[in-house]
Amino acid sequence: MSVSQGTALSEHDHDQNDALTIHSLVVESHPPEKNHKLLGTPDIAHKITQLPGKGTVNEPYVVDWDLDEPANPYNWTKRRKWTITAQLALSTFTVSFGSSSYSGGLAFTEHDLHISEDLAVSGISLYVLGFGIGPLVMAPLSEMFGRRPVFLTTYVMYTLLNIGGALAHNSATLLSCRLLTGLFGSAPLTNAGGALSDFWNPRERGLAAAIYSTAPFLGPVIGPIVGGFVADDPRLGWHFNFWIVLMLSTFTLMLGYFITPETYGPVLLRKRAKELSKASNGAIYYISILDLTRSKSIGELWLSNLSRPFVFLFTEPIVTMFAIYVSFAYATLYAMFSAFPIVFQEHRHFTAGQSGLAFLGIGLGICTGSSLTPIQNRIYWRAIDRSETGRAPPEARLHLAMFGGSLLPISLFWFAWTTQPSIHWIVPIIAGVPFGTAVALILISLTAYLMDTYTIYSASAIASTVVLRSACAAAFPLFSPPMFAKLGDQWACSVFAFMALACTPMPIVIWVSIAYK
Numbered sequence: 046m047s048v049s050q051g052t053a054l055s056e057h058d059h060d061q062n063d064a065l066t067i068h069s070l071v072v073e074s075h076p077p078e079k080n081h082k083l084l085g086t087p088d089i090a091h092k093i094t095q096l097p098g099k100g101t102v103n104e105p106y107v108v109d110w111d112l113d114e115p116a117n118p119y120n121w122t123k124r125r126k127w128t129i130t131a132q133l134a135l136s137t138f139t140v141s142f143g144s145s146s147y148s149g150g151l152a153f154t155e156h157d158l159h160i161s162e163d164l165a166v167s168g169i170s171l172y173v174l175g176f177g178i179g180p181l182v183m184a185p186l187s188e189m190f191g192r193r194p195v196f197l198t199t200y201v202m203y204t205l206l207n208i209g210g211a212l213a214h215n216s217a218t219l220l221s222c223r224l225l226t227g228l229f230g231s232a233p234l235t236n237a238g239g240a241l242s243d244f245w246n247p248r249e250r251g252l253a254a255a256i257y258s259t260a261p262f263l264g265p266v267i268g269p270i271v272g273g274f275v276a277d278d279p280r281l282g283w284h285f286n287f288w289i290v291l292m293l294s295t296f297t298l299m300l301g302y303f304i305t306p307e308t309y310g311p312v313l314l315r316k317r318a319k320e321l322s323k324a325s326n327g328a329i330y331y332i333s334i335l336d337l338t339r340s341k342s343i344g345e346l347w348l349s350n351l352s353r354p355f356v357f358l359f360t361e362p363i364v365t366m367f368a369i370y371v372s373f374a375y376a377t378l379y380a381m382f383s384a385f386p387i388v389f390q391e392h393r394h395f396t397a398g399q400s401g402l403a404f405l406g407i408g409l410g411i412c413t414g415s416s417l418t419p420i421q422n423r424i425y426w427r428a429i430d431r432s433e434t435g436r437a438p439p440e441a442r443l444h445l446a447m448f449g450g451s452l453l454p455i456s457l458f459w460f461a462w463t464t465q466p467s468i469h470w471i472v473p474i475i476a477g478v479p480f481g482t483a484v485a486l487i488l489i490s491l492t493a494y495l496m497d498t499y500t501i502y503s504a505s506a507i508a509s510t511v512v513l514r515s516a517c518a519a520a521f522p523l524f525s526p527p528m529f530a531k532l533g534d535q536w537a538c539s540v541f542a543f544m545a546l547a548c549t550p551m552p553i554v555i556w557v558s559i560a561y562k
Contacts, residue, residue: 105318105330105331105332106321106329106330106331106332107331107332107333108314108317108318108321108331108332108333109314109333110310110314116313117310118243118244118308118310118313119244119245119246121244126244126245126253127253128304129240129244129304129305129306129308130241130245130253130256130257131256132297132300132301132304132305133233133237133240133241133257133305134237134256134257134259134260135260135297135300136196136200136233136237136297136301137233137234137237137257137260137261137264138260138261138263138264139230139233139264139290139293139294139297140176140203140227140230140231140233140234140264140294141234141260141261141262141263141264141265141268142264142265142267142268142271142290142293143172143207143226143230143264143268143290143293143294144169144172144173144176144227144264144265144268144379145169145264145265145266145268145269145272145379145382146268146269146271146272146275146286146289146290147168147169147172147223147268147272147283147286147287148169148268148269148272148382148383148386149268149269149270149271149272149273149274149275149276149283149286149397149398149401150272150273150275150276150282150283150286150397151165151166151386152276152386152390152397153276153282153283153397154168154219154283157283158214158215158216158219160216162526163523163526164216164220166383166522166523166526167220167523168219168220168223169223169379169382169383169519169522170519170520170522170523171220171223171224171227171519172223172224172226172227173227173379173515173518173519174224174227174515174516174519175223175224175225175226175227175228175229175230175231175515176227176228176230176231176234176511176515176518176519177231177511177512177513177514177515177516177519178228178231178512178515179199179227179228179229179230179231179232179234180231180232180234180235180354180507180508180511180512180515181351181354181355181508181512182351183195183199183231183232183235183236183508184235184236184239184353184354184505184507184508185351185353185354185505185508187232187235187236187239187309188239188309188311188353188502188505190312191307191309191312192236192239192240192243192307192308192309193301193305193306193307193308195232195236196232196233196236196301196305197298197301197302199229199230199231199232200229200230200232200233200294200297200298200301201298202225202229203226203229203230203294204291204294204295204298206222206225206226206229207222207226207287207288207290207291207294208287208291209221209222209225210222210223210226210287211284211285211287211288211291212284213284231511231515234261234507234511235505235507235508235511237257238254238257238258238492238495238496238503238507239309239503239505239507240308240309241253241254241257241496242496242500242503243308243309243310244308247425247436247437247497248425248426248429250493250496250497251418251421251422251425251442251493252418252419252422254489254492254493254496255415255418255421255489255493256415257492258485258488258489258492258493259411259412259414259415259485259488259489261375261488262375262378262411262481262484262485262488263408263411263412265378265379265382266378266404266407266408266411266481267404267408269382269385269400269401269404270398270401270402270404270405270408271286271289271401272286272401273396273397273398273399273400273401273402274397274398274401275289276397276398277396277397277398311333314333315333317331317333318331318332318333319331353502353505354505354506354508354509354512355509357499357502357505357506357509358509358512358513361506361509363498363555364495364506364509364510366551366554366555367491367494367495367510367551367552367555368509368510368512368513368514369513369548369551370450370487370491370548370551370552371487371488371491371510371513371514372510372513372514372516372517372518373517373544373545373548374453374483374484374487374488374545375484375488375514375515375517375518376514376517376518376520376521377457377484377521377541377545378407378484378518379518379519379521379522380521380522380525380541381404381407382522383521383522383523383525383526384525384526384529384534384537384538385400385403385404386400387526387529387534388403388464388473388534389403389470392464392465392466392534393466393470395470403470403473403474403477404477405474405477406474406475406476406477406478406480406481407477407478407480407481407484408477408481409477409478409481410456410477410478410479410480410481410482410483410484410485411481411482411484411485412481412485413478413481413482413485414445414449414481414482414483414484414485414486414489415485415489417445417482417486418445418489420444420445421442421444421445421489421490421493424441424444425437425441425442428441439494439497439498440494440555440556442490442491442493442494442497443490443491443494443552443555443556444490444556445486445489445490446486446487446490446491446494446552447552447553447556448486449482449483449484449485449486449487449490450483450487450545450548450549450550450551450552450553451483451549452479452480452482452483452486453480453483453484453487453545453548453549454542454543454545454546454549455479456476456477456478456479456480456482456483457480457538457539457541457542457545458538458539458542459473459476459479460473460476460477460480460538461534461535461536461537461538461539461541461542462535462538462539463476464534464535464538465534465535490552491510491552492507495507495510525537528540
């Protein structure tokens with residue numbers, strides 16, 4: 046890649062296909078004597094490529110990666126990449142599990158704290174509301190200071206706040222802790238997706254994105270199952286659900302501390318530039334190639350990063366459209382957390398644990414949707430092979446979203462009209478399979494699309510969708526119970542089905558508009 050001094054590079058130019066052709070500058074008079082985590086190996090460190098620049102304050106040398114350099118996250122081993130991916134997925138699963146495990150003991154929470162059903166349900170909404178507020182700060186901070194420090198700092202707070210929830214004996218303490226745990230637990234929901242695009246190239250990214258994208262849905266499905274049986278056990282009680290989340294988050298935090306390094310390329314190159322300047326005793330100045338267009342004003346930089354998710358949400362039609370679609374699918378899942386106790390506990394007289402088991406259909410569907418990812422990957426690879434540039438358009442990721450969009454209204458209508466007690470309980474549970482499949486396919490496809498489209502700013506693009514989907518997911522559990530009470534199970538669920546039907550054309554419109562452009 047030819048780089049000229051002061052060239053403005055858009056975020057779309059930093060895909061790994063371009064990043065593999067770049068070089069790094071070092072100070073010849075101060076070569077490192079041994080391997081350095083930022084400067085690389087001695088062989089790489091002795092390579093000097095005179096890129097444009099004079100080494101002055103106004104015209105610093107431009108620092109970039111060498112071809113096949115091990116320090117470049119894209120060149121890490123597959124084993125290392127998959128280990129980090131597993132840790133990121135587990136961290137996302139843990140916080141999403143914590144959002145819904147609480148719902149398994151709602152009836153016991155109401156009884157023990159002497160609060161209304163609406164106030165107890167607000168514990169779910171406040172947690173998810175924190176998911177919506179947090180990314181506005183977490184995603185920009187990760188793009189300024191790196192993924193690792195943001196994850197470690199926020200996850201420590203998330204872990205500690207679960208102790209507060211476990212020890213809460215009044216509604217004020219409980220609900221405050223729920224809001225704050227959601228706020229600090231939101232970092233993996235956006236930063237983990239951004240981290241995946243830091244070290245997986247587009248051709249390999251599909252399966253990793255699928256695993257990560259499944260976690261925010263699989264966690265909420267498993268949560269009520271575990272939470273219901275824990276709350277039912279008089280030896281444990283509903284408080285113990287917080288201790289379970291505490292144990293999970295502590296384990297995940299330790300894994301993150303020991304095995305997950307910094308992955309964000311701009312931050313790594315920025316550190317390298319500082320190391321090179323330090324090696325010259327400050328006589329020569331360096332700048333990361335990804336910082337060429339970076340504002341020199343900290344205030345402007347802060348404002349730019351904090352506003353980016355809103356800019357994407359309100360000025361990028363594709364982000365806006367997909368944020369609405371993902372938000373509806375996600376919020377409908379959370380609406381089920383308040384709908385299932387009505388359908389299965391009140392009308393079919395299930396226990397809390399048995400009602401939680403009803404989510405197994407949705408869980409099976411989510412796993413089914415994830416297992417279809419190789420089909421999408423083959424479609425994407427064929428698009429690469431057919432492309433003259435060797436790069437597939439992001440729209441090649443949308444095929445499964447179009448299929449999932451068709452399944453979503455079908456599954457909701459199926460569930461709606463089989464909820465009456467006269468129909469065997471297994472029938473509405475089976476309806477959860479296509480519902481879970483649809484939700485997984487929509488989120489997996491659209492997340493991969495945003496990663497491919499916005500690359501180094503993918504965390505902010507994903508944050509835009511997380512903000513909206515979390516706001517919707519916070520609202521749906523609050524209005525679902527009165528809606529079910531007024532409309533009845535059948536028509537209340539049908540309202541969601543009609544909304545899903547209205548959203549179905551969205552990925553099709555994007556795909557067709559690009560295909561026939």
